[in-house]
Amino acid sequence: MEVIIRPTTEAATELTAQLIAEKVKQKPSLCLGLATGCTMEKVYDKLANKHQEGLDFSLIRTYNLDEYIGLSPENPNSYRHYMNENLFNKINVDQHNTHLPLGMAEDLDKECKLYEQSIKDNGGIDLQLLGIGRSGHIGFNEPLSALRSRTRDKALTPITVAQNSPLFDPPESMPKRALTMGVGTILEAEQIIMLVTGKAKADILAKAVEGPITSMISATALQLHANCTVIVDEAAAANLQCSDYYKWIFDNEPKWKPYH
Ligand code: F6R
Numbered sequence: 001m002e003v004i005i006r007p008t009t010e011a012a013t014e015l016t017a018q019l020i021a022e023k024v025k026q027k028p029s030l031c032l033g034l035a036t037g038c039t040m041e042k043v044y045d046k047l048a049n050k051h052q053e054g055l056d057f058s059l060i061r062t063y064n065l066d067e068y069i070g071l072s073p074e075n076p077n078s079y080r081h082y083m084n085e086n087l088f089n090k091i092n093v094d095q096h097n098t099h100l101p102l103g104m105a106e107d108l109d110k111e112c113k114l115y116e117q118s119i120k121d122n123g124g125i126d127l128q129l130l131g132i133g134r135s136g137h138i139g140f141n142e143p144l145s146a147l148r149s150r151t152r153d154k155a156l157t158p159i160t161v162a163q164n165s166p167l168f169d170p171p172e173s174m175p176k177r178a179l180t181m182g183v184g185t186i187l188e189a190e191q192i193i194m195l196v197t198g199k200a201k202a203d204i205l206a207k208a209v210e211g212p213i214t215s216m217i218s219a220t221a222l223q224l225h226a227n228c229t230v231i232v233d234e235a236a237a238a239n240l241q242c243s244d245y246y247k248w249i250f251d252n253e254p255k256w257k258p259y260h
Contacts, residue, residue, distance in 0.1 A: 001223055003209055003230045003246040004256070005237045009042070009197040012233040015259060016129070016195045017046035019229070021055055023127050023191075029059040031119075033128030033181075033189055034087075035139075036064065036079045039197055040131060041086055048090035057091040061122050063115075065130075065139035066180040067103040069153060077168055078103065101151065101179035112151040112179060119185070128189035132196050135159040136204050136217030140180035143216045147224075149182030183221045192228040194219070199235040206239035 006012040020043070024030050034040075051057060064079055073080035080100050088098055099118060105111035119125060130138045135157050141149065142157045155177050156164075165171035186192070196205050208219035209230060215221075222228045237243055250256050 001209065001225070001228045001230060002249065003232065003237075003240070004250050005232055005234060005240075005243060005246055007234055009233045009235070012195060012197055012231050013042040014046060016193060016231050017043050017050065018259070019193060020047060020127065020129065021050045024055060024057060024060060027126065028056065029061065031061045031063070031122055031124065031126045033125040033130075033186070034062050034064045034083065035129050035131045036066075036082045036086075037131045037133075039195055040129070043129070043195065044087040044090070047087060051091040055091075057093045060093055061097040062088075062093065062099060063119055063122075063125060063181075064098075064100040065186070066178050067101045068175040069103045069108065069177040069179060070175050071103050073100075073102075073104075077174075103175075103179055108153050108179065112153070115151045115179075115181075116185065125189040126191065128186055128192045130186070130192060130194040130219075130222075132194060132201060132204060132208060132219050133160055134163050134200065134204055136208060136219050138183070138186060138194070138219050138222070140178040141183050141186075141218035143218070145183055145215055145218045147187075147213075147215055147218075147221045148184040150185050151179065151181050153177055154180050183215075183218050187221060187225055189225075190227065192222060192225055194222060194228065194230045195232075196230065196236045197233045199238060201236045202238040205230075205232060205236050206241070210241055 067079045071078040101115045140154050165174040168174040213220045
């Protein structure tokens with residue numbers, strides 16, 4: 001794992017978008033794993049700008065991490081709606097190549113199996129983008145999610161309900177369950193970038209990066225991944241013990257030189 005600390009949210013977000021853009025240029029048919037949430041909105045704004053400047057997304061394939069159970073794709077709070085509004089409608093991705101689990105599926109177990117199969121049939125995820133929830137979740141892998149879990153339905157914790165329900169009107173209408181890629185599914189991505197910003201995430205980020213691996217904090221499983229970069233701003237980095245070390249690596253590792 002590498003931890004890159006950038007001075008501001010803007011700089012952390014820009015670096016994330018830049019790394020994604022470079023991967024798309026290197027491999028136009030990139031299979032991109034995507035996340036939703038407030039943190040990602042700024043990344044998607046930047047990717048939309050890069051498209052305006054000529055970046056071609058016509059061949060990419062995308063798989064989102066999760067979707068609320070019971071929300072139709074048209075529901076303004078569904079993650080399908082979020083993705084259309086924040087990214088897909090602003091770039092030239094082929095909508096047929098964008099995938100989210102269907103929260104309205106009649107047979108949820110079958111939907112999860114089909115989702116896993118579809119990822120496999122597409123050759124696996126090349127680059128997975130992640131945020132972290134206040135519960136330590138990646139995707140909606142709430143505490144005690146097995147580190148080998150696959151796509152499945154999951155009850156959301158009160159911490160996650162508190163985090164996301166203000167986006168619903170009324171807040172009580174937020175679904176309490178979701179379909180999510182499993183921790184094991186996420187770990188199979190060839191490369192992972194997790195973006196974490198803001199002081200509200202400082203405590204959980206320190207546990208995720210520097211604490212012991214535990215299913216109580218699914219993001220700790222990223223320590224097992226061979227190619228995982230965690231990009232954070234100074235506010236989110238506030239509780240890290242080894243910030244100076246991470247900064248030293250960023251300053252001295254040749255591969256990061258172009259980004260100084
Ligand atoms: C949603 C997802 C979640 C979010 C996390 C952070 O698709 O994967 O793990 O990344 O809840 O959300 P924000 O950015 O809203 O704090």
